Each structure stands twice: as structure tokens, then as C-alpha cells.
Amino acid sequence: MSAGRFDVAVIGAGAAGMMAAAVAGQRGLRVVLVEHAAKLAEKIRISGGGRCNFTNIGTTPANFLSQNPNFCRSALAAYTPRDFIDLVEKHGIRWHEKHRGQLFCDDSSESIIELLKRECDMGRVAWRMPCSVAELEHDKTDFVLRTSLGEIRAAQLVLACGGMAIPQLGATDFALKVARQFGLKVVEPRPALVPLTFDPEHWKAFGALSGVALEVGVTGGQGKGRAEFLEDLLFTHRGLSGPAILQISSFWNPGEPITLDLAPGRDLERELLVAKPGNRQQLNSVLSDLWPRRLAEQWLSNVDGVEHGVTSLRMADAPDRLLRRLAGQIHRWSLTPTGTAGYKKAEVMRGGVDTRGLDQKTMQAKAVPGLYIVGEALDVTGWLGGYNFQWAWASGMACGRALQAK
Template sequence: MPNYDAIILGAGAAGLMCAAVAGQRARRVLLVDHADEPGKKIIISGGGRCNFTNVNTAADRYISANPHFAKSALGRYTAADFIALVESYGIAWHEKTLGQLFCDGSAKQIVAMLLDECAKGRVDWSLGRAVTGVAHDGDDFRVSIDGRDVTAPALVIATGGPSIPRMGATGFAYDLARQFGLKVVEPRPALVPLTLGGDETLFRSLSGVAADVVASCGKTAFREAALFTHRGLSGPSILQVSSYWRHGQPVGIDFLPDRDAGWLQDAKRTTPRATLRKTLAGALPDRLAEILAERLGMTGELSALTDKKLAEAERRLSHWNFTPNGSEGYAKAEVTAGGISTADLSSQTMEAKRTKNLYAIGEAVDVTGWLGGYNFQWAWASGWAAGQVL
């Protein structure tokens, strides 16, 4: 006879939610994690305050080989549902920009809430021990944990992706998926700073300088802050486009998104003795204004520049292309893009189509949200969807 009704591998956001939901449906659940405590990534998220959801959650804020896959789970367990759970525990929260919700206090409150929900479902735990093998005999899954075997008819892969390896993250989910014949969309770092090389290293001298810009990659654009670093580019707008960026592609920056065409010609007429650097410094940090003016080769007074040259400067400033030579990798990536192929999973239940009672949820799956609480909402929704049917 199996030890449990379900074994869930991974005690992160998705695994905790799934265990709580299934346990409260009177399922005997074992939640397994090689870390010595659950929810470690939750605790460090949002600067320690956990950006736990986003009120603007919709499937079009997610990247996947199947852009429709996330609709079902997100539609059935919404941001409002998670907010209601948070409020039922008396956890105070606030909304920042762009619909992002954070705890007023600590991310530890969210972990404590999820642990309490698991306790209500009488969830059993195995923490701080490595999974050394997983097998399936046609009826039950057998999981070996440091030499001890446990069995259950259902198994959930909730071990996330390899982002933030210092927290113990690995690609274990992909190895397990391949073992059971599930395809894996090539994983890559997402929501990650980008690096600059070549003649663009000049901009690394601006380390610490930030500006409100529109950053774009292909047809996708985000208006938020960009930050220059000692290695390249970061800040919310860059992290957002990094999820869409592929090696060799340029990243476009509009440094002055609020300026109308012809504004430099107007400045030439009103302040002809001003330099381009001084004019730019009215809207951008001075060090950035200096480097942009130098790169444009326009160091004299505006009165000495033709309208055609000023129009070209405007065009460059609104379509400044950087060509990153890479990213800062999984060490600095907030999440992993790619993962277990949605083509092999049910969007309703997260169950593998060809292996009955095998499920994959959360970051392990090829569904990656924008910055700002979207990935947590996918974890809650996908975990809830699987927990409903275990």
C-alpha cells in the first residue's frame, strides 16, 4: 500500500500551495525539499517583502511556447483569490507601481501563512534530504530520499528552475521530466541584467546611474527605470526585456520618451548658446548626458548645429541600440524561462498527458511571467490547479 496519496517535490511557492490545497482535500501529502527549510526564494523576494502577486495578471503577461496555456489556471485562481487568503491572515500589504503588491512587513509572513495552510491539511515534510531516485512501476511512484523509499500514486514536480543557484536551485525538474518522456523547452536566464562589451564598455563607467526610459527588444517594450552597472545594463525595464532577448539581438532604449519630435530644434531657438550636453542634462543625469553628447559627436553650442543634425540626434536618442554580449546568467536571474513543455501538460490540471498522475507546476514549466509578482501568481495558480485534482 502506498505511503501517501501524493508526493510533491519542491517546497517553494508552487509546491507549498499545491500541498496545502491537496492536504485540505483530505489527501495524504508528503512535501519534499533538499533545502533545510521551505520557501527560501519567497523569503528573499521583493527585497524581503515579497511581491506576492500583481493585480494586472493576465495570460498575455507571460512568455511560453504556447501563449494560451496559462489562461485556464490563472482564470480559476486569480490575484483576488490570493489577496483574500493574505487578508484572511491579517497580513498588511500595499500596492506599488504597475499593480505590484507587497507585504508591509516581511516575506516571512507569506511563508508562515502557507505553512499554516499546509498544517491545516496535515501535510508531512521531508526537508534537508536529497532525492536520490524516482521510479514508476505503472501504478505508484517510488521516491528515494537519502536511501529511504516512499511511494504514492501521484507525483508533482515543483522544484523550479536553475535561477539563483546559491539558494540551492538546480535543473533537477528537467532531468525528471526527460526521464518520463516530457519535452523540455531550452531553459535560459530571465529577468536578468545584461552585459556590455566592445566599444559599449564606455557606458559601464556610468555604474549606478539610472534613468526612466522605454526599453525594447523586437516588438516588446517596457517603460520603467534602466540602471547602468559595472557590467552593463539592469533596472526594471532591462530585466523585463531580458526575458525576450536572445544572443545577438539589439536592445533599444528611448532615453527621452516624453519629448515630441522637433524638441531639439525648439531648444536651439530658445537657448541657442546651450550645448547638447546641457540640454540633455535637463532631462537626464549629467554623466549620462555627457556620454550621450560625446557619442553623438556634438559638443558645441546648439546654434552651431544644423536642424538636420539635431533631428538625427533626436532619432538616435529615441532609438539608441545596445548589443549586449550576454547576461549575468542564472546567478543573477530572478527566474528561468523555458522549462517543461506545455505541449505535454494539461492546462486544466497540470498533469502530464502521457504519464497518468505525474504533474508539473510553477517555474519548472515553460511559463514565465513579467517582473512584478506575475511569477508568484503563476505559482499559486498552477499549484492550486494541481492541488484540486490530486
């Protein structure tokens, strides 16, 4: 084997790429990892508010969106959250569960990057970083990469370049371009786990609520792609954010409404009618017992269909039908976003390389022997809560175990 030739070239030293490279290297394969950024694994570093929500102990295939929903089953079953926790503990990293099965580092996400780096070192992985790939082709035996650090030849190629979220950290559509170059199909990519925005004129009044947060039920999407979450909502100057909105954004399609239940788990109609007789409180102060005062006031004066002047109406004077309608609107506030905050603010990309062209046990392209694709570049998108890293580890592991010495 010549000095510039490897069994495997992995492009992208993020979560999935380092996992695949380390596993293949530790099996004795000659692996080179090519990364164009100057700083390693920036997305891991900023993830989970700097503590990396590295997995979710409740992970199942149902926590992922894909046009081919069964594709992720095999890899997720072969490498579980428990397997990654064992690796985390082997490296002495302390962790805790925060919320609904989400596991975070006690200290810093840096420790996960260190873990992956050490695992790569154990596999004697060669690094080319920072290094950009100008051209890529396959001759009769090898993938040939023309890079800023010279030519690299490898019998197998792993695309681990992630998705397009946060381009300011080096995210690109490189994996999609290369996949297309080799004849693979791509499911239309879109920003996901992303804030939703509204018409600036219409949103002016609610923009004043920027910073207000509350727990809501949220529903969105259509048909089989319909979903419902109970999470926190955050008002922003341009629209809505917070976990509830990030979750539903992955299911939302342009032009569709989302529905918010602003008082989840309560029967507001009954509560208002029971509270009415002889009650001299104004409507807005009754709602202020339920919500932040700013929200109660803005909502009563700005939601379509609520008559002007009801804010200061006394409960005892409010007609039952008005209270019923108010309760209905609070439990089912339907609003249509005009768009998303885009890849700059998205946590992930939805869509990606169509998995129907890949083997689900190995991540190898069926029509292009030797070409593997892992992680977020694939059309497998996890919910918010540690699922996307679990997919990166599991798909990287499946690929790392399948690569061969050539």
C-alpha cells in the first residue's frame, strides 16, 4: 500500500465520522479522517448548552422522521444508548439525566470530543485537518480525493459531513452533492428543530411578549406526519421558539397551521363557568392567575375573534358563550407560521440522502460498493432530546463495524 493510500477515508470529523473512524481503526484498518474546519467537532461543543445531551435512554425508531422509517431500526438496535453510556463511563465522564430520558455531561461537552479523539488515537486514525476536498472521483479501485493537503486514495469512502444546520460553524451540503454525484437520491433538505416565524405586521403585538415562556401542548403536521408534544414555548421578537416549537417544526410544512393548547391538561371551559357567578374580577386578571400577566393582556386584546373590550369585562358580566369561546381559543389557538428561522438557527437538517439506496445494517450504498454515508447527512432526523447524537453513534458504529481491510 502506498503512503497516501488508505483502506478508508472518512470525510467529516463530527460525531458520526469520529465514531466510524475509531471503530474501523481499532479493527486494524488504515483510516484517514478529513475535516475542513480548523476546530474539531464544534457542534458537539455547543450542543446541549455546552453539556452535550449525548443520548436519550428512551430512544426508539419512533423518535425519528424519515421517508423510510424502518431504516434506522437495525443500527439503533445494534448500538443502544446503554452501549454509549458504557463508553462514556469507560472514559470516566460523569453524567446525569435532566428531563425525559435526556442524558447530559455533568461538566462539559468537551469531554465527549476528548472521548472520540482518544478512541480515534487508539485506532491510529490519521488526520488531515484543516483540509478541504476540491474534487472526488472513483477510479477502477479507489476513491480519489484531491485535497488542499494533496491527493488521498482509499478503497472505501465514508461521508460523515453532517447536515446544513449552522453554516457559520462549517456545515455544508457536501454529503448531498457527493451522493448525487454517485447517482444516489436525496430527500429534499429543510431546516428542522428550528424556531418558527410569522408575518412581522401580524406578530407586532406578540413580539412584545419576547421572553415569555410557558408549558403548552402543540400539534402540527398532516396525516402520518402529524405529531403532538407537551413542552415549553418561548415567545420571541420574530415568532415562537422553545422546545415545543423546535419539536413541531420538524413536522411542519409551509402553509400549514400549528395548534397550541395554552392551558394543557385543564378544562378551562368548566373552570371559567364555575368561577363566574358573582365574580367581580376582570377577565384579564382571571387569566393572569393562569398565565404570565403580560401574556393574558396581549392575548385577550390580540387574538382574532375576541371582541374589543373584553379585557376589562367583569367575570360575572361575561356571557357564557364568550367564556366558552375563550376557553376553546385558549385550548386550540391555531396560527400559521410564514416560515422558519432557517439553517442559521436550526439544530438539524431534515431530509438528506435517501436511505432507500442504502443497506440498513452497514450504511453502504447499494449501487456504489465502498461508499458509506452516516449521521445527519442521511434522511433520518431525530426529535429534540439526544436522539440525533444517538443516531450519529449508532450509524457510525454500524459503518465502522462493516468497513473492510482492502
